[in-house]
Amino acid sequence: MVQCEIIAIGTELLLGQIQDTNSSWLGENLALIGVDNYYQSKIGDNEERIVDALKLALSRSDAIICCGGLGPTQDDITREAIAKATDSKLILNEKVAEKIEYMFSSRGRHMTQNNLKQAMIPKGGIAIEDQPGTAPGILFPFKNKVIYAVPGVPYELKQIMRSTILPDLKKRSGSTTIIKSRTLRTWGHTESKLAELLEPKIEQLNESQNTTLAFLASGIEGLKLRITVKGETEEEIAQQLDNEEKHIRSIIGDVVFGVNSETIEQRILKNLQDKNLTLSAVEIATDGLASTRLGKVDSLGKYFKGCIIPKSQLSKHQLLQHTQKESDFSETKRLADAVRNFFDSDIGLAITYSEKEGVNYLAISSNNILIEEAMKLPGDGVRVSQFSVITALNLLRVQIENNLV
Amino acid sequence: MVQCEIIAIGTELLLGQIQDTNSSWLGENLALIGVDNYYQSKIGDNEERIVDALKLALSRSDAIICCGGLGPTQDDITREAIAKATDSKLILNEKVAEKIEYMFSSRGRHMTQNNLKQAMIPKGGIAIEDQPGTAPGILFPFKNKVIYAVPGVPYELKQIMRSTILPDLKKRSGSTTIIKSRTLRTWGHTESKLAELLEPKIEQLNESQNTTLAFLASGIEGLKLRITVKGETEEEIAQQLDNEEKHIRSIIGDVVFGVNSETIEQRILKNLQDKNLTLSAVEIATDGLASTRLGKVDSLGKYFKGCIIPKSQLSKHQLLQHTQKESDFSETKRLADAVRNFFDSDIGLAITYSEKEGVNYLAISSNNILIEEAMKLPGDGVRVSQFSVITALNLLRVQIENNLV
Structure with a gap:
């Protein structure tokens, strides 16, 4: 060596x-x-x-x-x-x-x-x-x-x-050994939860000597799980990676949103294409972070129709004129509905902030659903924004993949 | 040592x-x-x-x-x-x-x-x-x-x-020498133009031995010019840094937008506060990059009222309903005017893209002006976006500082 x-x-x-x-x-x-x-x-x-x-x-x-x-x-x-x-x-x-x-x-x-x-x-x-x-x-x-x-x-x-x-x-x-990695990008479990679920798997792999599993947290890129396999032929390794990926997915459930370089925004775009759906977003807590990322992967706006960032109370009211939902719906839900109407898209996504509770909210509006979730996330401002975006996009992914929107 | x-x-x-x-x-x-x-x-x-x-x-x-x-x-x-x-x-x-x-x-x-x-x-x-x-x-x-x-x-x-x-x-x-730096952030001249303008100054400093000047390009943070001074007392150094800053500013003109950690978005916010003006933006070429940055420095939206990112042709038309300017004005100018009306702000800023010409455009709309500039910028997609944002914000800075808006 x-x-x-x-x-x-x-x-x-x-x-x-x-x-x-x-x-x-x-x-x-x-x-x-x-x-x-x-x-x-x-x-x-x-x-x-x-x-x-x-x-x-x-x-x-x-x-x-x-x-x-x-x-x-x-x-x-x-x-x-x-x-x-x-x-x-x-x-x-x-x-x-x-x-x-x-x-x-x-x-x-x-x-x-x-x-x-x-x-x-x-x-x-x-x-x-x-x-x-x-x-x-x-x-x-x-x-x-x-x-x-x-x-x-x-x-x-x-x-x-x-x-x-x-x-x-x-x-x-002089080595004929080939080493290849495959990264599963996940969102939904904490690193410790993933480690707990995968503990028996990791022990088993440690004994096998030719496959290892590593964790890597990386903000909006998700919690990465890297499978590395050593072997003598490309085919043998590809087979082993496929087997391990399948087994790991069966253990950790529906938290994998991408493989290798696939990002959450690429996955969302693919979901929209597959179902022929259009999306628009309103971002208050996250100042356009989700839209900047979605905009990059859909530069012509074929599926991602646009975004509104209403910074002030007055700006929110300007946007809320575009919904018929009454105020017994939460503001986040009404904003998601309003932006959907403004851009005439199938789905509206809202990411908002409650100063009183110190919590970010997300809502999804479509013809079929109007849902909302609170996001309590750790870290400083930048990290909370990144985590909010990936949490919102991941929920959207799950909703689309399960035909709920 | x-x-x-x-x-x-x-x-x-x-x-x-x-x-x-x-x-x-x-x-x-x-x-x-x-x-x-x-x-x-x-x-x-x-x-x-x-x-x-x-x-x-x-x-x-x-x-x-x-x-x-x-x-x-x-x-x-x-x-x-x-x-x-x-x-x-x-x-x-x-x-x-x-x-x-x-x-x-x-x-x-x-x-x-x-x-x-x-x-x-x-x-x-x-x-x-x-x-x-x-x-x-x-x-x-x-x-x-x-x-x-x-x-x-x-x-x-x-x-x-x-x-x-x-x-x-x-x-x-055992050293009593103190070394301090001050960074001038600039936008408007290329690195080679700055170097040309400052050549006699740099030669003079090289002879002085106690002060150096360094250039550093850094995307949206601008072209940085770092003055470093060695001396024996804090006062002596502060005085020397003040003198050099003043002299350099007199050579390179109105291209300095910030000092040390001050960003272009902080400077814009300060300008808006000083003149009690509000701003809104429409971003097509830059997918919300400017607004994400402005949003971070004005989290309550006191001066930056909001942003719209209309990704599709239809989305643009939704927004253009908010302007009275006829189509003999360019689309970029009309979008800047429309977003200003939508959010009821004093200034509207638009950053758009002409696919035909491969060029980004910027427009500024206020009660007093309606201007537009083409931005021909080098580099890949990410760099062109960053350069467009800083070019647009810098023009806005100059307009506000010269009481033109």
Whole structure:
């Protein structure tokens, strides 16, 4: 098994001017190909310290990924540090040099000599040329180890990792083990409730050694349940993931709203499409948070007709003129009905706030139902808003899926 | 000058399940008290590797901050690793133990023996007791160096850093230099235009050695211009920051909308308060993004009356019934007027999208004006939305401040 460590390079990372999101992405993706990652470090743009960090990494790891410091300016010294730490020479890669020259001339821009610095590769190393920017990645086998260098710009880094470095590491590791994850996104149970329901399952999985279950709370993205399976073939793993998902769903009930990257708003849109229903919303407690999210997944407003955010008492009255429900219905219910009439949609959703009780309310109005629920949610303002939105959208999901609206 | 390094502890950080935002916050705050930070590393929950990392850090740094691994569970081993790396004993701090016992009993919860682990402090060390959670921080002078440990929960970490560790480090550094920053938030010039305008200023500052200017682009928070001043007294620095701010404002013109943490939505609210004006908005291109932000700073809707997001053509027509402007006015202008009438506010703001031209439009309607501007903005969907919102709010700011609405 290969052990790979990560060195992120750049003074701006140490000063907190830029968040180092690369290292966590790399850590996650190394884990998914079964490569161990025990060390991640950040070093500033100082040649001596980068060389020391490289030497230390070479003494304890089989592979090193350096991110950042491959640009054309004076403070970009990753190439030079790699050469120094390994006692190698930097050589101009003619093909890369031509490519850089072409990138400049085709955009009608002037290229300085500095830009050619980006075509320097340690002797014996390979330029990873599918770079989206001007800097190629570097793959440098050194003794029985390997040093990689990738640009710090996240999308450039990811492209080079996916196309070249992750497959190369996987090959070097000699492992035929494949690791895959599937995430079930849930809403409706607390983390402790989920853990309680799944306790026997988790114990059983711990004994099996090839499948694990992890929990991750993530605001409006829901409470995530990640199933990770190790195996030897894609088919075997897919089958195992299917089995585990089915079993877990049977244990935790109707709280799964999405799988992997599927969001609650995507699920709602799919529900509306499936049943050919339209939706509109009034948001007081949540200031348009639900609508911003729904609007993004239905940019033309085919199913999500619109939203009204009436901030003041007077604004609410403006909207309430659009309902016939009398005041023996709660204000939340009447607002849900009013926005449905205003936008002429099949369903109206309202998220409101009772200052007196310190509680958010949600209501759903359709031809068939007019329901309301109080939402007592933990946390600060931002979290209460996020939880209110996902709670409201999840109730709506359950109502539509059970043909109640 | 003290050199302090940071070790973030937790396997979940290496696996990318949690982003390590602590290290960048710490790096930034160490810089602000003039303490150098050359190394930041992440290590998993493995005693041997944490001990090695501590020994390495003791060999090259004067101070070490360990974050994370102070909880009550089996995998929280930062205390044990510090004791092992320094050949010290852990001793139960009776006062902290009592406090933890009290926290549990006062909440009617059962305390396990594991929780008392959190009261173990290396001999010669001090428990930093103003902990917001159950885990105290640790301040452990070791030989001529110092090891700190703080919980990984960001708000607990920040409280302990601010109250105890940053002042302690500052004292140890022996430095009387104070470093302060002031950030001017701007909108209206590109980064390169700002850099061009400020070039002579930056050159002059580089020579002065005690003041620097940095640029930072940050979406809806605007293009930030950070002035950093070193000096010996608070008064001297405040004076210098005032002078530089004044001079910079005179160079770059009316593009500064806020100082330090002041956001564009706070500034708009302040403008509305000052002139006793009310605002409402219609958002099509931006799906409620501006209103969510305005809603948060005016939760009772005293000045921001509300928003309508009409997603479909029909929804737009529902809203357009509220204006008398004929169709020789653009739709964007008529929508701004309609939402103003719907909510009975002084100003109506509209942000719309022309699919044909691929351009966002903004319009402002009041008793005095009815204006419109096209917004051609770079980037992907999310960035275009953010830029549209800040462009629209900034134009509104300028209109109100110049008494044009």
